Amino acid sequence: MTGIELMGWAGFGILVAAWIPQTIDTVRRGSTQINLAFVIMYFTSSLLLTIYSILISDPVFTALNALLTLGSGINMYYKFFPRKEG
Numbered sequence: 001m002t003g004i005e006l007m008g009w010a011g012f013g014i015l016v017a018a019w020i021p022q023t024i025d026t027v028r029r030g031s032t033q034i035n036l037a038f039v040i041m042y043f044t045s046s047l048l049l050t051i052y053s054i055l056i057s058d059p060v061f062t063a064l065n066a067l068l069t070l071g072s073g074i075n076m077y078y079k080f081f082p083r084k085e086g
Contacts, residue, residue, distance in 0.1 A: 005060065008060040008061075009060055011064075012060055012063060012064045015064060015068070016064065016067050016068070016071075019067075019068065019071040019072075020071075022034070022071075022075065023071045023074050023075060026074060026075050026078050027074065027078070029078075029083075030078060030082055030083025030085075031078050031079070031082035031083060032075050032078050032079050032082075034075055034079065036079055039072060039075050039076045039079050040076065042068075042072045043069060043072040043073055043076050046065050046068040046069040046072055047065075047069045049061065049065040050062060050065035050066045050069050053065055
């Protein structure tokens with residue numbers, strides 16, 4: 001693994017780690033306060049970047065964008081379908 005690739009994987013880890021607390025909070029609460037437009041745009045952009053990364057065969061960005069798509073998808077799900085309390 002080259003230094004450049006290691007730097008890419010380090011960035012991957014930090015960015016994915018940044019989403020973990022938000023996603024855990026969303027699942028625990030069963031809803032999210034994240035702006036709807038942000039959630040939709042983030043999910044869509046991450047999905048498109050995942051497809052792009054697959055097409056150019058970039059493993060760092062394929063893994064990163066796939067996980068960010070998953071995390072933003074979870075937040076989007078709870079934005080549209082908040083858990084009913086009671």
